[in-house]
Amino acid sequence: MARHADALAPGMxxxxxxxxxxxxxxxxxxPGMLALLxxxxxxxxxxxxxxxxxxxxxxxxxxxxxxxxxxxxxxxFLLLVTAALNIAVDALSRRLRPREAPIEDPCSR
Numbered sequence: 001m002a003r004h005a006d007a008l009a010p011g012m013x014x015x016x017x018x019x020x021x022x023x024x025x026x027x028x029x030x031p032g033m034l035a036l037l038x039x040x041x042x043x044x045x046x047x048x049x050x051x052x053x054x055x056x057x058x059x060x061x062x063x064x065x066x067x068x069x070x071x072x073x074x075x076x077f078l079l080l081v082t083a084a085l086n087i088a089v090d091a092l093s094r095r096l097r098p099r100e101a102p103i104e105d106p107c108s109r
Contacts, residue, residue, distance in 0.1 A: 001033055031096075038093030045085050 005025060012024050048058035059082055066075030 034096050042089045
């Protein structure tokens, strides 16, 4: 995010530094930052299932433990919880992501 912010040309030179940060820089960086944060959250959720099957005490560990002790109802419920969490994070990130790239940046005027 810092590299992207450094590459932006300031479009409102008359504002003080706090105004440029609040009204120019943050609105231009916020959609990309949200997309990155939700992508990382989704990856972390998926990794918990994989690492749990390797023995780390995460969600996947409890799923594997359910299969080991023949508690298929518990394992299936935890699989559904994992799938629901992934779907919810993906839906939220799609909703908050901008629909299309703006043709003209309003801050550069």
